[in-house]
Amino acid sequence: MKRILITAEKDQxxxxxxxxxxxxxxxxxxxxxxxxxxVDPEQEDSLLQAVDSFRFVIYGGMRNARYxxxxxxxxxxxELMRRKIHLVMHRPEADLLEKEGIPAIQPRQDASPIDLMxxxxxxxxxxxxxxPCAEHASEEMxxxxxxxxxxxxxxTVCKPVQMNKKKLEQKRKxxxxxxxxAVLFHSRGSVVRTQTAFPDLDLNEKVLVSASxxxxxxxxxxxxxxxxxxEGSWNSVLRILRDQC
Numbered sequence: 001m002k003r004i005l006i007t008a009e010k011d012q013x014x015x016x017x018x019x020x021x022x023x024x025x026x027x028x029x030x031x032x033x034x035x036x037x038x039v040d041p042e043q044e045d046s047l048l049q050a051v052d053s054f055r056f057v058i059y060g061g062m063r064n065a066r067y068x069x070x071x072x073x074x075x076x077x078x079e080l081m082r083r084k085i086h087l088v089m090h091r092p093e094a095d096l097l098e099k100e101g102i103p104a105i106q107p108r109q110d111a112s113p114i115d116l117m118x119x120x121x122x123x124x125x126x127x128x129x130x131x132p133c134a135e136h137a138s139e140e141m142x143x144x145x146x147x148x149x150x151x152x153x154x155x156t157v158c159k160p161v162q163m164n165k166k167k168l169e170q171k172r173k174x175x176x177x178x179x180x181x182a183v184l185f186h187s188r189g190s191v192v193r194t195q196t197a198f199p200d201l202d203l204n205e206k207v208l209v210s211a212s213x214x215x216x217x218x219x220x221x222x223x224x225x226x227x228x229x230x231e232g233s234w235n236s237v238l239r240i241l242r243d244q245c
Contacts, residue, residue, distance in 0.1 A: 040156040
């Protein structure tokens with residue numbers, strides 16, 4: 001049985017964790033990310049002044065959706081935001097938004113940032129995109145929109161919480177006691193976080209799985225090579241973990 005190290009939050013990678021429980025793979029879940037609600041005041045002022053100029057809201061994951069919903073509640077913006085076109089890649093985010101009365105569009109069942117881009121290019125509606133995100137986030141979607149000269153504004157709704165030394169040592173001990181055969185890099189940020197958290201883990205001896213082309217590029221910058229590359233969605237990651245690991 002192969003053991004796969006996954007450092008994403010379980011809330012973020014819900015699809016993968018639920019399905020791996022029914023497979024022959026051993027998931028070593030050691031989240032290296034923790035966030036708390038936090039809004040950038042300058043971004044908030046800019047958003048409130050220009051809120052009518054936004055036509056779309058795109059969510060890169062459950063975390064971003066959850067914290068943006070909290071902001072909408074605090075600012076009593078739900079009814080106004082319901083008039084926007086809300087786009088998601090994963091069903092859990094759509095379910096969360098729709099439970100709160102906000103219709104959400106998932107372009108396809110196994111959606112990726114490219115799928116959302118293609119959807120935006122196909123429809124005849126123009127307008128600016130709002131992208132809720134974490135502080136200092138490094139996500140693919142805003143960059144893709146900028147490359148196509150489509151107006152987008154990132155809006156910080158949460159910030160990372162530093163992991164205390166005791167918890168980090170516990171995670172390092174877990175890796176030593178249960179050495180993984182493969183490592184999943186689910187985001188660009190996870191590449192550096194994994195190297196920093198587990199300096200004794202020889203990644204060149206492991207099967208390395210990249211969640212997307214952007215993650216693969218970041219791995220290349222860190223002198224790492226992806227053995228397998230998914231298509232940017234959790235379901236595509238799951239297929240590779242099942243079929244190749």
